[in-house]
Amino acid sequence: xxxxxxxxxxxxxxxxxxxxxxxxxxxxxxxxxxxxxxxxxxxxxxxxxxxxxxxxxxxxxxxxxxxxxxxxxxxxxxxxxxxxxxxxxxxxxxxxxxxxxxxxxxxxxxxxxxxxxxxxxxxxxxxxxxxxxxxxxxxxxxxxxxxxxxxxxxxxxxxxxxxxxxxxxxxxxxxxxxxxxxxxxxxxxxxxxxxxxxxxxxxxxxxxxxxxxxxxxxxxxxxxxxxxxxxxxxxxxxxxxxxxxxxxxxxxxxxx
Amino acid sequence: xxxxxxxxxxxxxxxxxxxxxxxxxxxxxxxxxxxxxxxxxxxxxxxxxxxxxxxxxxxxxxxxxxxxxxxxxxxxxxxxxxxxxxxxxxxxxxxxxxxxxxxxxxxxxxxxxxxxxxxxxxxxxxxxxxxxxxxxxxxxxxxxxxxxxxxxxxxxxxxxxxxxxxxxxxxxxxxxxxxxxxxxxxxxxxxxxxxxxxxxxxxxxxxxxxxxxxxxxxxxxxxxxxxxxxxxxxxxxxxxxxxxxxxxxxxxxxxxxxxxxxxxxxxxxxxxxxxxxxxxxxxxxxxxxxxxxxxxxxxxxxxxxxxxxxxxxxxxxxxxxxxxxxxxxxxxxxxxxxxxxxxxxxxxxxxxxxxxxxxxxxxxxxxxxxxxxxxxxxxxxxxxxxxxxxxxxxxxxxxxxxxxxxxxxxxxxxxxxxxxxxxxxxxxxxx
Numbered sequence: 001x002x003x004x005x006x007x008x009x010x011x012x013x014x015x016x017x018x019x020x021x022x023x024x025x026x027x028x029x030x031x032x033x034x035x036x037x038x039x040x041x042x043x044x045x046x047x048x049x050x051x052x053x054x055x056x057x058x059x060x061x062x063x064x065x066x067x068x069x070x071x072x073x074x075x076x077x078x079x080x081x082x083x084x085x086x087x088x089x090x091x092x093x094x095x096x097x098x099x100x101x102x103x104x105x106x107x108x109x110x111x112x113x114x115x116x117x118x119x120x121x122x123x124x125x126x127x128x129x130x131x132x133x134x135x136x137x138x139x140x141x142x143x144x145x146x147x148x149x150x151x152x153x154x155x156x157x158x159x160x161x162x163x164x165x166x167x168x169x170x171x172x173x174x175x176x177x178x179x180x181x182x183x184x185x186x187x188x189x190x191x192x193x194x195x196x197x198x199x200x201x202x203x204x205x206x207x208x209x210x211x212x213x214x215x216x217x218x219x220x221x222x223x224x225x226x227x228x229x230x231x232x233x234x235x236x237x238x239x240x241x242x243x244x245x246x247x248x249x250x251x252x253x254x255x256x
Numbered sequence: 257x258x259x260x261x262x263x264x265x266x267x268x269x270x271x272x273x274x275x276x277x278x279x280x281x282x283x284x285x286x287x288x289x290x291x292x293x294x295x296x297x298x299x300x301x302x303x304x305x306x307x308x309x310x311x312x313x314x315x316x317x318x319x320x321x322x323x324x325x326x327x328x329x330x331x332x333x334x335x336x337x338x339x340x341x342x343x344x345x346x347x348x349x350x351x352x353x354x355x356x357x358x359x360x361x362x363x364x365x366x367x368x369x370x371x372x373x374x375x376x377x378x379x380x381x382x383x384x385x386x387x388x389x390x391x392x393x394x395x396x397x398x399x400x401x402x403x404x405x406x407x408x409x410x411x412x413x414x415x416x417x418x419x420x421x422x423x424x425x426x427x428x429x430x431x432x433x434x435x436x437x438x439x440x441x442x443x444x445x446x447x448x449x450x451x452x453x454x455x456x457x458x459x460x461x462x463x464x465x466x467x468x469x470x471x472x473x474x475x476x477x478x479x480x481x482x483x484x485x486x487x488x489x490x491x492x493x494x495x496x497x498x499x500x501x502x503x504x505x506x507x508x509x510x511x512x513x514x515x516x517x518x519x520x521x522x523x524x525x526x527x528x529x530x531x532x533x534x535x536x537x538x539x540x541x542x543x544x545x546x547x548x549x550x551x552x553x554x555x556x557x558x559x560x561x562x563x564x565x566x567x568x569x570x571x572x573x574x575x576x577x578x579x580x581x582x583x584x585x586x587x588x589x590x591x592x593x594x595x596x597x598x599x600x601x602x603x604x605x606x607x608x609x610x611x612x613x614x615x616x617x618x619x620x621x622x623x624x625x626x627x628x629x630x631x632x633x634x635x636x637x638x639x640x641x642x643x644x645x646x647x648x649x650x651x652x653x654x655x656x657x658x659x660x661x662x663x664x665x666x667x668x669x670x671x672x673x674x675x676x677x678x679x680x681x682x683x684x685x686x687x
Contacts, residue, residue: 058361060571084403100631101557102562109561110572112554119552127473 009072011036011201012088012170017056017066024054028225029066034170034201036227039192041216041233042205043245049225050205054172057203058090059083070170071099081110089163091174095154099148103140104129118191132161136191153184171202172196177211189215209241223248275637281625281680285640292644296651304651312532313643313650315438318535319344319598320613321642324620325546326590328638329583331621332563333629335395336403337584339409340591341613343387345417347595351380352426352605355433373432380592387413388588389581396580410614418607427604437600441534445502448531452498455540456491467562501536502529535597539639543595547635551585557581563631593652617668620645623673627681643671 009207010033019027034040042050055061057068059080068075070086077083083090090096097106104125113121115129126143133140137157147155156176163171173192177185192202192215206212212219213233221228221244229250231240240251267521303309323340328339354376359365365372391409395402395517428434435441443451457495463483471475477483506528515522528657562576570576594613599605625640626633648669652662 047501058571079573080571084573092571096565096568098561098564098568101561105561106568109557109568110574112557114554119432119548120554120557123469123473123475126475194635 008035010069011033011068011071012203013072014053014057015067015069017053017063017068019052019056019061019063025225027056027063030222030225030227032203032220032227032230034203036169037196037199038218039196039202039204039216040230041212041219042203042222042251043207043209043212043219043241044222045088045207048222048245050174050222051174052224054174054203054205057083057088057170058172059088060090060167074170084166087167087168087169088172089168089170091156091159091163091176092173092174097147097158100105100146102146102160103133103150105160107132107165111166115160120206126226128165129161132165136161136164137187145254151184152179152185153181156180156184156188164195169200170237171200172205173202173204176204177206177208207245209238209245212241213238221245262371270377279634280638280684281677282634282637283519284676284680285624285637285644287649289640289644292647293649296647296654300651300654304654307500308328308655309650310441311504311533313646314536315533315601316650317639317646318438318533318539319594319601319610320616320620320646321539321595321611321639322498322542322590322594323587323613323617324624324638324642325542326587327617327621328546328624328626328633328635329559330402331626331628332630333559333580333619333635334563334566335580335583335584336618336628337391337402337406337409337587337620338614339391339413340594340617341610341615342410342413342417342586343384343588343591344595344598344610344613345607346387346413346420347380347384347592348599348605348609349417349420349596350383351376351433352429352487352599353420356380368431369431369480372430373435376430376433377596379594380595382588383412384588384592384595385585385592386588388591389585391588392561392581392584393582396577414611417609421605421607422645423607425604425606427602429599429603429605430604433596434603435540435602436596438533438535438597439441440600440603442501443531443534443537445529445531448498448529451532451537452495459490459494460487463490473499486629497630498532500531504530506530538597539594541588542590543635550635553583555579560631565631601678616642616645619670622677623670625677627677 013033015031016180017027017030021056023085030049030053032040032042032053042054042154052061056063056066057077059077059082067227067238068077070088075086077086077088080090098109101109101171104122107129108125113123113124125165127144133143137154140154140157142150142154147158155177160176176192177188180188195202204212204216216233219233219236220230220242223245226248227250228244229245231251233241236251243249243251277606293305313602323344327337327340355372359372359375359381363375387409391402391405394400394405412420419576442448463486467477467483478486508527511526511528550554550559558569558576558579561572562574562579566576569579595610598609602609620642621633621638622628622641623644624634624637624639626638645666648666649662652665657665
C-alpha cells in the first residue's frame, strides 16, 4: 500500500472496518488513514461503501468490527456527538441543513450559544455567523431567511462554515461540489486548499476522478465494500484511477 | 434598514407591513377573523360583538386553544396526535375522581377543602404528562407511527375515562377547582387592569430589549417610528381586550346574592365587571411559555430543526427520539390543563367531555398556519385558529344555523383554509 510522504502518527486510522446491513456486507475489512494537512479522496461507484465507511467515522453508523484511532489513540464513536468530541466534522452530500431555519441556527444546530438564563442567544449566534461568513464567503448576505431560500453554493458555505467554526481537525466532505456551478466549485476548491494549509485532514468522498486528481494527495478506491487500494494521485493517471474504480484492479496489477 | 445590509435589495418592494416585520399571513388571519366577527354582528343585529358574547367566546375557546399550542409542536415535528380529546377525558375523570372520592373520603379532607383543587390538578397534570410521554416513547423509541399510536389512544383513553367513572357524570366538583372554568372565576375590574398594564409593560420592554440586542451587534433595526407603532398596537390590543372583558357586567341579581352571602346589603346602583377569567389567564401564560420554548430555547430550536430535516437534526447530535417523548409529554400536560378548564367550565365531569376535540385542535393548529409537512407553525397562529373556529361555530349557532349545517361549514372552512394557505405559500415561495 502506498504510504505517501507522510511520516509519524496519522490523524485518523480506520483499521479493518466491517459493517453489514441485513445480508449485505456494505464495508468489508477496510483500512484507511489520514495525516494532518492531507486530503484523501475516497473513490468508488455508488454503493461501493465509501459513504457507509465514512459514516462510521462521523458517528452516523457503528461498525460491526474494526477499530478507529484518532492521533494514535483508540476512539469510541457511537454517535455524531462523540465524533464532534474528537473534532471530526462532516459535511454531508445532502448538506444536513434544516431548510426552515436560518443560517445562524443551522451553523449552531446542536451547539447553540445561550444566554446566562439558558435561552438561545440569537443575536450572538448571528454575529458569530456574520464573522465566519465574512471569512469564507464575503458575498453572503442572507442571514435572516430560511436556508431553503439560499443557492447551492450559499448552502454549501453554511455547511462548511459549521465545520470551520467549531475548529474541525478532521473534515469529512461527502461530494461537496455535486450540486454546485463552476464558480462555486472553484470557491470550495480554494477553501479546501486553505483548510489543508491550516493542517486539517480531509476525507473527500467523490466520484469525479478529475476532481480527485486536482484536490487530493492520496486516493483510496473502494469496490463492492472492499478496498481496492490506496495510491498517491500524482503517481497515477486518471485512467489508472478509473480502472481501479471500474475493474477493481490496482495499476501494477494491470501492468503485470 | 442600513445601506450595508441591503446593497441591491429591492427597497421599493418594502411596504409598511414588511417594515413592521408583521407576518402577512398572520395579518390575513386577523383580517378573516375581523370579517367573520363583523359579518356575524351585522346579521345578528349587533349581538355578536357585545362584551357578553366576546367574554363567552373567549372562555369557550380556551380549552381547545391550550391544546392547540401543544399540537403545533407535534405537527411541526411531523407527527399527529388524535388522542387529545380522549386524553382530556381521562385527565378530567382522574381529577374528578380525585376530588370526589380520593381527597374527601380516603384522605379525609372533606368537601371543598382548600387542598382539594391543588391535589387534583397535580395528579391530573402528572397523569397527562405520563400518558403523553408514553405515547412519545411508543412513537420515538418503538417507531410506531404517531397516527397509529394516537388512533389507538383515542379509543383507549376515552374508555379508560369511562371505566374510571363507571360511565357516571361526576359532580359537583370542588369549589376552588370551579374557579378555573371561566365565568365562576374572574380577576375583577381592578386586577384585570393591573394584569393588563403589567402585560403591556413587559411586552414593550421585550420589544425594546430585542432592539437593544440587535443594536449591540450592529444589526439592522426597524425605524424608531415603526417600533413605536408596533408598541402602540400591542398596548391597544391588550388594554382593549381587558376593557372589553371588564365591560361585561355581573348581573344585578347575582351581585345581590354575593352581598347576601357575606351578610351585607348591596348599595344602590352598585355594578361590577367580570374582568379577565382565570382560564383566559392560564391560556395567556401557556401561550407565553410555549412561545418562549419555541423561539428562545434549545428544545424549541430542536423541535423546528427536526421538523425541517429530521436527518440533519440527528446528524447534528440531537436526540430526536427523546425529543419526540418530550413533545408528546408537553402535549399530555396541556391536555391535563385543558381538562381542568373544560370540566370546571361544565362544573362536572361527563363521559363525553372532549369528544371530537382532537379534530378541533388539529384544525385550529392547521388554520393557524402549522404545516402538516413539518417545520413550520406558530403558537399565536394556533390560538387565533382556535378563536376563528369557535367564532364560526358560536356565530352560526347565534344566527340559528341548523346543527348539521354548522359542522358542514366548519369542515368546509378547514379544507378551504388549507387551500388558501397552500396558495399563499406557493406565491411567497415559503416552503
